[in-house]
Amino acid sequence: MPQLTVALDMMGGDFGPPVTVPAAAQALSLLPDLHLHLFGSRAALSPWLERCNLTAHERVRVHYCTQQVTNEHKAGYALRHLPDSSMCRALNALSAGEAQACVSGGNTGALMAMAIKVVQTLPGVDRPALITRLPQADGSHALLLDVGANVCCDAGQLVQFARMGDAVARHVLSQQNPRVMLLNVGAESNKGYEAVRQAARRLNELPALNYQGYIEGNDLFAGTAEVIVCDGFVGNVALKTSEGVARLLLGAGKKRGFWWTLLGVWLKRRLSHLNPDQYNGASLIGLRSSVVKSHGSAGSPAFLNAILQAVVETEHQLPAKIAHLFDTAPQDSHAR
Template sequence: MKIGLDIMGGDYAPKATVLGAIEASKVLLDNQKLVLIGNKELALPLIEEAGVSPSIFDFVHTTDVINMGEHPTKAISQKPKASISLGFHLLKEGAIDSFSSAGNTGAMLVGAMFSVKTIPGVIRPAIATNVPRLKEGFSILLDVGANADCKPEVLLQFGILGSLYSRHIYETQTPAVALLNIGEEEEKGNMLTVAAHSLMKNSNTINFIGNIEGRDLFEDHVDVIVCDGFTGNVVLKLAESFYSLTLKKGFKDDFFDRFNYEQYGGSPILGVNAPVIIGHGISSPEAIKNMILLSRNMIESKFVDKVKAAFK
């Protein structure tokens, strides 16, 4: 197994990414190798300072980087030697089994769609994230930013992708899928959600339980929450603020602690032909470690093969 990591992506790269890779290496098995993509000359002193042998990693050296503010499509095409571009080239060629980065989110999405491409039958890939449930565990929310505008059939497919992810990554036997809406009744919402509700209700591929409202997001009876990427991104950014607010207010709570992005590391792009994980721009070493472990889990579970079979 070869797990690819862009060590130049993120606000605190390469220090945070390299230290995260070192922590992840401590729990990886001998046949699970990390491939570090980026400036080897900057990485080596960090590795040696940590008292670790560089031989535990494979390296793909490059000094070129796609910065956070760059236009994704232009950067991918004009910077073929950038760490993100090289990562997707290696993924496409099968030299690595997964690729993750805390760098430019748009470049990660464009790179995935241009290199490994969308799985046949999937209309649009989606970015998924974890939503803490009140008692324990997480629900899956998608899409959280890849598709600001959606069609009803795309939302149905998000339900299928999220259900597969919940089943094979979180081992939920029969994931309960809900549509995020402004009311629980079937007729509530806009043209998109009304039409999507009808499609999801009549689908035999998901366990659809109907609409939920924003106040139901953190309840324990929902495993997969479906919405368009515009709505999902607003919800995600609001939820991310909860953890930082608890720290500022000086109180500690198990539920709000689970809003800490570090615990789950990154957000997978579901619906493409290889495991691709997008990390938070402010990723710490702990977040990078967990992003790597999520990559490992997606490879081990053969998640992409499960999606291909479902959409065949």
């Protein structure tokens, strides 16, 4: 395997270099074989590189950029007019083979559009999907996709998401026969909108998948599935609602009385595995190389986890495994 190198968009997210540079420094200290290409504004990046002793680090290459993608930029505008942005330059390094993975906390729509154009999707994949881990009651993890890349999906895309999610569960979570379920408003076969019902019928016809039917929102953390499939609108709402509840519970006791403080300490010990920072890093799967989207509001520990997620995917050669799946597995007979 070639040298392990990850390209980082240092300007993405709500905070930029004050978060991304310390995370990069910690990643380098944890992984002695890791090399990083850092992309960002000279004015914003240089002081933090000096502060974290990365200015002349032997495993770091710094690339200064003159543009930045912000949350206000529409995807089409960013694609056409911001070629020297830290996001675009990092993806170009990935496409050129200078890195094996890319991490950005920037604008999701722009990242998706640029990744499709620059990195390109795998043969047989219509659209990449954002996939993330969810903690389960039994201590295991489930995968949820899509969590925001594709707001509206047809049945064929949902089937593709299921197949890609199955591959991630097998190769990253080491699940031998992952249970695949569709997130729906009920467990009955007649529930949900037409695309979900069509996807269910198609998944039942794929013997290579361990499809188990519908799962409802109240069972997302129950340990009843390893792969949970939905469109990006539903997935993003489910994910952010879950994160909000976790932060509410983990923050219990703040600015309150003595007993609330004790409750907060107890909850943090019992529910520490629910901390959303541990699961930061939603991967855009279905691309020719690994692209990981960090949460825009992530702090340094969370951005570090996104970098580590990119490393894990690279070590498992996940894009190649998914490509092989689409080359060899029995095809969806209804696929376009």
